[in-house]
Amino acid sequence: MTEKNSLLIHKIEINNCGGFRGSHELEFSTDPEKNITVIQAESGRGKSTSFQLIYWCLYGEFFKPQSNTTLDDEGLINLPSLNELQLGKKVTGSVSLTVNDENGELYVLTRSATATKLRDENGKKFDRLNNSRINSGIQIETDCKLRLKDEKEGGMFTERDDSLINAEIRSYLPKDLSDFVLFDGEKLMKFQNSNDSKAIIMDGIQKLSGLPVVDSLIESTAYTKQEIKKLVARKTGGADGEALARALQDVQDDIADQEKIRETNKGLLSENRIRYNELQEIMGKTKAGKDVQGRINKKENEVKTLKKLQNKINDEIKQFLFKNVPYLLIRNTLLESQKDFGRLEELQKIPPSITSEGIDKLRNALTCVCGRDFEENDEVWDELGRVKETIIDSDMVSSISQGRGLISQIVDQSNPEKIRQRYDELEDHEIDITRQLKITKTELAELYEERRTLPSSGTETYEQLDKKSRDLFNGIGKIQSKIDDAKEQLLNLEDDKTNLNKKYEEAVSHGEKFQDDKDKVTILNAIEKLSKAKRKEISDILRDTAEKATNEYFMMSAPQKEEFDKVMITSNYDILAVDENENTKLTSMGQSHVLGLSYVFGCRSITEKNTFLFIDSPLHNISGEFRNEVAEVLAKYLPNVQIVLFVTDTEYTSGPLGEIPVRDILKPTNKIWKEYAIELCKTDDGNTTRCFKEMK
Known part of the structure; x- marks a missing residue:
């Protein structure tokens, strides 16, 4: 660094x-x-x-x-x-x-x-x-x-x-910047899933970039603007004005309620996903468990892919019908229009595609289009003059021609046979995907059943673990439904808000009575628009910078890093480890922890100071194998950074399943300065207290 x-x-x-x-x-x-101090x-x-x-x-x-x-x-x-x-x-x-x-x-x-x-x-x-x-x-x-x-x-x-x-x-x-000097290690669990880590990524980048200040300006502007609107609504007088003011307030309150419901359930969703992933890790610890879990992961990914394809083809069908149904409805009318054009053409009622400027050129040249010469004021000269008087404006002639061509195109596109053929293709594709999805779900259910009957690798049977896993999976689905419902409610409320704002505009649109208030709202709108634009600009710059720094640490330190090509942080703040084709790869629990630490390290590297890094529970809730991988990263890839690790004894000095204790990984690196244990002691007057004692 x-x-x-x-x-x-x-x-x-x-x-x-x-x-x-x-x-x-x-x-x-x-x-x-010797930059690491351990408190156990x-x-x-x-x-x-x-x-x-x-x-x-x-x-x-x-x-x-x-x-x-x-x-x-x-x-x-x-x-x-x-x-x-x-x-x-x-x-x-x-x-x-x-x-x-x-x-x-x-x-x-x-x-x-x-x-x-x-x-x-x-x-x-x-x-x-x-x-x-x-x-x-x-x-x-x-x-x-x-x-x-x-x-x-x-x-x-x-x-x-x-x-x-x-x-x-x-x-x-x-x-x-406190998250990057005093870090809660339990947050690392959330990096197993991009949806769960999204809030951490967004929050961190926003804090690094000073965006809370911009957000405060945007919120204050929006609040002031809304208060002015309610005040003006009351100024319009009578029951209608009061009703409009109340409606503006009610819709704001309802939006706040739904946003709270959405965010609360997002937190629950994150917790359930983390626990679900933990169970998957536990169930995959034996050789047989790893084998069946690997097949389950593959099949679950197939289900996700097929669901995406199913949604995509359903959208295509909707768009296809949306585009072509109107054509079918007006097809007969357009066919009659084509016949009318034909009859008009036969009767020579459609003006020729020649301009008055073209006639002038012929008369000035004294030569007919057939090559025969004529003289000024002779019979041909006079005839060309009469033709010029009958010519319609060239733009109108062009419009008639374009309109006729457009009708022909629509008639061709609305051919019922062509539409039916394309619709049948889309429908067949949708049926194939639905059939394949049903087969894949059945195969996945069989794998779940196979896993359920595996012998236990701990105190609980696979059947018990499987039941917990299924309950969590079902719970995740229910929570996601609540989030989706809240999103739908928010969309409806935003529509209501838009309609109320239109009523407000109508209420103040006449006369100069509310001009001062209208001017204030106009200025606030301009400030809000500029602030949002600048916010996005700043956020994008910091996101790109954080992505590069995170990628550098992850590709340098991740276990089995050769499986990955790079780390991406998307515009939606998803953090993804991808291969050379930018396909997202599943990360193990150890790799997920390193991904989270790489993000913390990367964000720290773009700040101005080399500050201390204190981490509470950096190795929490991960098995010994993955725990040791993370410990090696902490020892090797943060030179010259003051690191203090707050760990439990089970995290640090034991390997419950026979793994090498983390302490035995860190000590040989010669990076440990001192290790302290928190123990129960007695004060001078005999009272019980906790105290720090150096470990031997």
């Missing part, structure tokens, strides 16, 4: 936060050669808490904010310390980060939350500053301070103004 200014987290200090009671300190590697813990021991505390300290927001309906009592401040709080007493939870650049310490950021027990209460309330329920008698206040270099006087000084602190931090680490 090109040389960039580095940004590293040298140290974190945690005091009374999460499961950490008292003060705890942890150092991370700043060595560009049993599930639920505090691994993700540590990761999320770093995010909270940097941005003053929670990585996963709870809703006010949560029943969770564990939040930011250590729960036992909160529960033991006496009336009038306080407890403070804080996190400090020491941030370095290539020259050493850059600043120390400390963010804290202080809980004070003001009243003895039995009830509980949700507190957003603690991100949990707390006792109703407790009040929480937050504070922040930043120790940084004094560029003018030298030395260090402390800043306490929140807005100045946030401005300073975000100049180095913009919140929109």
Whole structure:
């Protein structure tokens, strides 16, 4: 990678936060050669808490904010310390980060939350500053301070103004780029399916390009424009004006509701697809399972291809009928028109295809078209003059000729035999595809049955796994139907919105009464149009750049990379690994994880700084074989990047099915600086806490 200014987290200090009671300190590697630090813990021991505390300290927001309906009592401040709080007493939870650049310490950021027990209460309330329920008698206040270099006087000084602190931090680490420095490894599961990863790709590229600012402008413009329209609708007076204003508001509310339904179900769809893919991986672990799973994958792809062909041929039939039915309906009329043209031609009622300019040329040349000469004012001269007076305008003559030709073309195209022949061809093609689809589905069902009867490779039988798989598959179909219904509702609502806007235009179209408001809407329309155009332009540039960078990392690091030709990010934000013919190839779970990491690495490479990369659960939910492939990528292909991996013990130090543990893959690379385990310990006063201990 090109040389960039580095940004590293040298140290974190945690005091009374999460499961950490008292003060705890942890150092991370700043060595560009030994650039990986590992933090391991049993599930639920505090691994993700540590990761999320770093995010909270940097941005003053929670990585996963709870809703006010949560029943969770564990939040930011250590729960036992909160529960033991006496009336009038306080407890403070804080996190400090020491941030370095290539020259050493850059600043120390400390963010804290202080809980004070003001009243003895039995009830509980949700507190957003603690991100949990707390006792109703407790009040929480937050504070922040930043120790940084004094560029003018030298030395260090402390800043306490929140807005100045946030401005300073975000100049180095913009919140929109947080996904590329503090990455949730569970998102890697979504790269198994382009539909599931689409939202991650779109969100990342938009944040990199600063598009949220443009989106805010577009949304504000659209909102202001809509409010002006409702105001003007009311100004028109009477019940009609009020009804129009209400209708404009109602359609906006309905659109928002349907968009929420669509997005909620997209999330459910993504989760079910990930679980379905996990089951497919589990069911394919034995040799027999791999064989039948390979045949199932092939047959499922055949079903998808045939469904696409079926949709395509059905569309062709619809378009064919849409085009030719009108021709058939007017065919008899056009045939009669052809007869009329013939009769008019026989009666010499159709004007000759000669212009008045042509007659003038003959008279000036004093030579007939047959070659015979004549003289001015003789009999031939006079006859040509009379012909000139009867000539119709040349454009009209041409139009008559063109109209006759067009009628002939339509009559030819509307020949019932030709139409029937082509329709029969399309129908036969559709019947063949439908028959083949039915056969392929039957073969697929037989493969499912074969897989169901395979011996178990774990605690569950293939029959049990198969039932779960089928239930998920059916659930995916139902969720997709809800998404499709929401899309259809949105299309109908957009039509309603268009009709209401037409009524609005009609209501304000007369007179100068609403001219000022109309001018405002015109200006807002222009701003909205320009903003959308610029948004697309910026998005396309960043998408292309991210594609190139992602492709570079994937083709360099992917397991069995020779199977692929390149990575593509489409205009719809699908990320696809394709062969030399640009056919999408299925990726294994390990390859999918590497594809996701390549996207993260690629996006990081186009930013201005070489920032740290902390990943929570990078090896989550993938089997040992694929896990080791991903571990090799992390060790080999990110030199000079400060990497901190937050892993579970099952991810890191064990191979449940006999695979080599990830630790044994990483240690020989000589990239590991230190390994820490989060364990249960005792404080000096005998209380239980979590603590960091270096692994041996």
